[in-house]
Amino acid sequence: MYRNLLLLLSFLSASIFSFGQNGTIKGVVVDDMTGETIIGVNIMYAPGKGAISDVNGEFEFNLPYGDYELTFSYVGYDQFVQAVKLNKDEIFLKVKLENTTLKEVEIVADVAKSRETPVAFSTIKPAKLDEELASQDIPMVLNSTPGVYATQQGGGDGDARINIRGFNQRNIAVMLDGIPVNDMENGWVYWSNWFGLDMVTRSIQVQRGLGASKLALPSVGGTMNIITKGIESKKGMKIKQEIGNDGFMRTSIGITTGRMKGGWGVTFAGSYKQGDGWVDQTWTRGGFLYLKVDKKLGDHLISFSAMGAPQEHGQRSYKKPITMYDTDYADKIGMDPATDYITG
Template identity: 25%
Template structure:
């Protein structure tokens, strides 16, 4: 009887030790915290990305910009060749990167694609003076980051518009160049208000005659941005509008026409009236 009692007491003691160990473990375990989903996305390369790329900051953009379109602005980038039709860089302009034409160059503005869905080109003439509204540009030479898809076979160009300033501001500028080229702009912003809201707007106009005949330009650009800042998020609504009137300049000339009519000769829109005099549409 004594042996049975001792055995029963031992079982109870062992059970108490196990229960106490479980209770201690439950008390010592770390608290489980469920985290919210985090999504990381990017269209720009960094220092650890295995590709060649070039970053252009806002001061560099302003230094090299003179009412010129993006392809002419980027003409000094390695492996990039650009040209304009009117001779000033403000009219129709094109570029190639590593020999690949614009239909295989992926262009994004704040992460949104700008390539035309039909031709895959970007018609920079429809976004005049866009460079003055940019904060930075990145050119990725080669296939590019995977987020850009198959359209980035030749290269990728990432454009980022300017953000809000901490203080309210207002500015205006005007400049003049060769061949009666003029550019004027006005910009203003509220700065970041106490409620976190910010509004910025910029309007510009570019006019000029161009180097070749009928290479005139008359371009308008409007950029507005409404932002809301908090401690952990930023919401921004941007509106960009471009309006352009540009002369036809894409017809080429041979050496005979240049010798006869001069280097600035352009046959586009040319006709003769009843008296045989040369006229232009």
């Protein structure tokens, strides 16, 4: 009996010793690619319990025997979880953390979306065009847009120029439905070619700074994208007659069919204008035609656009009448001070 009692006490003592025994989990954390140690890695073995790697990238835990999950996390690296069964005095780990690979940001749209595209932009709706544009060149309606300055310059037809954040028109991408219309040589845009486009404009978006266009354009200053009505628009027709001073007259029409049977859609705009101009030699006479045909094929949209602007107009003269310099000399050489100009 004493022998059995002694065996029982010995067994209990061994069990208590076994359950209360501690071991050590130690190791080092390194970069998977370079092999360099990483300082300050957050290492957790239980909720709210853990430590960080030291200046040598090393760590050490003294824990009771058992099963643990060590979680390693550090800014710029993927989180790593290592299961450990502690059943001996010491366990050594060499943990390799992999760099977090960020996916490239792809901007594949010409139109920025609120809270989605990281671009500062403003959108002009048709209502504002109807209220403020009148017979001006299209950029003039953008003067109330932050960061944008537009001017009619000399007052000639199509002479308008636009500046965004201080960059002139050579450094601003102007697009029509995502198609660049800047002059290929000097980057200018001749707005007399687009004077009737407002009849079928759905919106004008101005992106300040580098924009969301996927095309190689001179858009350091910004991007101006004119979006026309198409198959997604409601069926409608608009006719406008404008009469102004100095013999100005403009007649315009815009037609949108919306989506027709078979997934077709047609958008048309036409305009004719003439006038003497309020500045000397800035007369104008010309027309504008725009046609867009859309075809919806499943999830795809095929769009065909054609445009033209046959015109002739004067340019503000850089010459000065001789009488601006010397009336007596003009009389002496037989020139009419009222009409004759110095050339050369």
